[in-house]
Amino acid sequence: MIRGDDGIRAFFAGLARDWRGWRGVRKWDTIEHDLAIKARHTGRKIRLNFTLRPGSDRDYWIVTLEMVIPPDESLDRLARDIGELFGDL
Known part of the structure; x- marks a missing residue:
């Protein structure tokens, strides 16, 4: 669970x-490690890996999503959207 200013805005910024x-x-990642994000810059692309898992039973299920974006205004837009989404935390 994302609570307060846990750094997600700063991470994307x-x-x-x-x-x-x-x-x-x-x-x-979140304090309880139920959401983790890894970012790699490969020169022409940025690879974001999102991992979602239940906080209490880590062996039950895990969802991983990879998002590939260009290092251009798409990244700026994503950072702004994240800032707006979590702005009132």
Whole structure:
């Protein structure tokens, strides 16, 4: 569960700020680890991996989604949307 300002806005703002690239994998997750996000910049694309799992029973199910976006205004738009979505936390 996402509560308060847990850094998700800063995470996406940082990706947008560093759109030209970064080394390694950037990670963010909730306090209870039920939602985790990994971001990799591959030069021409940014790969975002979202992993959702139940907080109490980690072996029951896991959902993983990969989202590939170009490092352009799409990334800025995503960061703005995340900021608006979680702006009142």
